[in-house]
Amino acid sequence: MADDSDSKARTTAFKPRLIGALFDTRFSGFLAADMVPVIYRFGIGVAALATVAVIVWAALLSWIAGAIWLFLLGPAMFLTLVVGLRVMLEFVLAVFRINAELHAMESRLGEVVRELREADQLLGRVDYNVESVDRRIEAIQQEFPRLAFWRKGAEKKPR
Numbered sequence: 001m002a003d004d005s006d007s008k009a010r011t012t013a014f015k016p017r018l019i020g021a022l023f024d025t026r027f028s029g030f031l032a033a034d035m036v037p038v039i040y041r042f043g044i045g046v047a048a049l050a051t052v053a054v055i056v057w058a059a060l061l062s063w064i065a066g067a068i069w070l071f072l073l074g075p076a077m078f079l080t081l082v083v084g085l086r087v088m089l090e091f092v093l094a095v096f097r098i099n100a101e102l103h104a105m106e107s108r109l110g111e112v113v114r115e116l117r118e119a120d121q122l123l124g125r126v127d128y129n130v131e132s133v134d135r136r137i138e139a140i141q142q143e144f145p146r147l148a149f150w151r152k153g154a155e156k157k158p159r
Contacts, residue, residue: 017034018031018034018035021034030096030099032092032096033092033093033096036089036092036093039089040085040086040089043081043082043085043089044082044085047077047078047081047082047085048078050077050081051074051075051077051078051081052074054069054073054074054077055069055070055074058070058073
């Protein structure tokens with residue numbers, strides 16, 4: 001029961017979106033991805049009608065041709081048409097899903113770039129502080145003469 005109400009909710013929500021998308025001149029969303037189930041159902045119906053039409057045409061030519069088309073070639077034709085349609089629609093859906101994933105990756109990449117810029121600014125400040133401390137240590141070393149006990153430690157030879 002929950003599946004029926006869910007599919008009805010999707011169908012009723014689809015209709016206003018369909019009409020709005022048809023008149024969207026900026027093409028801000030993709031209508032084809034939402035239309036795939038409708039196109040598939042329509043294609044199955046067209047394949048069935050085409051198969052029945054070919055079977056009737058073959059039966060009008062001769063009863064043997066009609067029987068062959070009815071039991072062998074007709075079902076094969078129907079399955080071939082439906083499988084071909086399904087493969088084509090799955091390819092279309094794959095392209096739309098790849099596009100959606102690329103847009104998601106692009107937005108995540110923008111966030112990563114912002115975080116890297118913040119980290120670069122932070123590291124730039126740390127680098128500046130390290131250089132500042134290094135300059136101060138050099139200034140202290142130049143202003144003060146070496147202490148005597150430092151010299152004695154440096155002159156001692158290891159045993």
